[in-house]
Amino acid sequence: MKLIKLASISKKLCMGALGAFLLIFLPFHMGMNLCILRDDGGEWYRNVCHFMGTNYIVKVFEVVLLACVLFHIVLGIILAIENKMSRPVGYAVANKSKTHQGSKFMIWTGGILLVFLVIHFVDFYFAKTGLVTGKYVVKTEKVEKAFQEKAMKMQQGQLKEADLKELQAQYMAIQSLSGEKVAKNGKYFINLTKEELQQTCGKDFKDYEPDFYNMAKEKFHNNLFVVIYLLAFIALGIHLYHGVGSVFQTYGLNIEKYAKTIDILAVIYAIVIPLGFAIVPLKVLLTAM
Ligand code: HEM
Incomplete structure (x- = not known):
């Protein structure tokens, strides 16, 4: 059949x-x-x-x-x-x-x-x-660039009250990343949860990848x-x-x-x-x- x-x-x-x-x-x-x-x-x-x-x-x-x-x-x-x-039915002889x-x-x-x-x-x-x-990984230079772009907008008075608060929180979050959250060579923020990613990079940031290294190790x-x-x-x-x-x-x-x-x-x-x-x-x- x-x-x-x-x-x-x-x-x-x-x-x-x-x-x-x-x-x-x-x-x-x-x-x-x-x-x-x-x-x-x-x-x-x-x-x-x-x-x-x-x-x-x-x-x-x-x-x-x-x-x-x-x-x-x-x-x-x-x-x-x-x-x-x-x-x-199967064979008579195997x-x-x-x-x-x-x-x-x-x-x-x-x-x-x-x-x-x-x-x-x-x-x-x-x-x-x-x-x-x-868990996610993101290049430090990309996070810093995105942050600076927002800071520039702030200086030009283009940010609303809520955006300013977000920028402030973002700055604090970036400063608090250390140890297992920063790669040995300092070029990446690593092992970030979705929340940490949003706190450090902002909600509209898309330039991140899964941190398969830390996911595999975990x-x-x-x-x-x-x-x-x-x-x-x-x-x-x-x-x-x-x-x-x-x-x-x-x-x-x-x-x-x-x-x-x-x-x-x-x-x-x-x-x-x-x-x-x-x-x-x-x-x-x-x-x-
Ligand atoms: C130590 C064992 C393994 C580890 C750590 C591992 C890790 C991974 C990772 C991290 C990915 C996503 C990579 C990416 O898309 O960039 C992946 C994808 C995949 N894995 Fe594995 N893998 C292992 C064993 C296997 C085995 C034994 C098979 C097949 C029998 C397999 C089949 C696949 C397939 C089909 C994909 C999706 C295609 C791809 O992304 O390349 N993996 N694996």
Whole structure:
């Protein structure tokens, strides 16, 4: 029974292409995360996040990526349901082939990753889109510039009584920022709550970004959160191991001669990527970062 009218092989080819694209995204994302570990008060990571949030090519890539993730999930669910429906009773003799054993886990590990992605997006990505609030970072020079522009207007008598009060409060709020609210290099106000952001920059100020560095550190100081992430990374490893093999198989590239090499590559990829992701929460939790 076909849930959507597309030959199974086309769906598999689509699934393989989407999967391959996601396999390329993960090393980039992992590399970006590893910048958190640099002992520079988050400067590198903040620069990378700023680039990711402002570069137009990255923005287009992000839309394509999110579409691929969504399509990969929907197609994966459809293929799993179709497989189940076409063989509801089960085989008399269990299929012991390696591919079959691996693909049995794909829907389950995929399900765990879907739950992880929902948690992950609520915790990080949605702060960028404004759907949830987080902690924010803003360049000190931009805050000072916005403040000076208002002070100038005040001197020219263009501000109302209420604006003057706001300006005064803003000045006090900026003066009171110190310690964990100012980056090591003094170039950023960091770790600001939405209220602090509005107090220091004014309500109409838009030039701020989520402070993913402090948000990640805060999350990863929580044991439960780290355990959830680590479990997801184990599921990711299993999913990736089969995923890599599956892409080669779907496109007929798993010729006998290279089968062993492909398998070794799949094992390396499936270990290195989840490990690279896991180092970040583990280091934050276990050290005084
Ligand atoms: C230590 C682990 C991780 C950390 C600290 C982390 C952090 C982040 C952050 C801060 C963002 C928002 C970045 C931005 O949009 O500028 C993000 C987005 C995203 N993450 Fe992760 N992530 C981790 C693991 C993962 C894993 C394992 C996956 C996939 C299975 C994943 C998938 C995504 C996706 C699809 C996005 C949205 C696209 C993007 O913004 O690049 N993340 N992550």
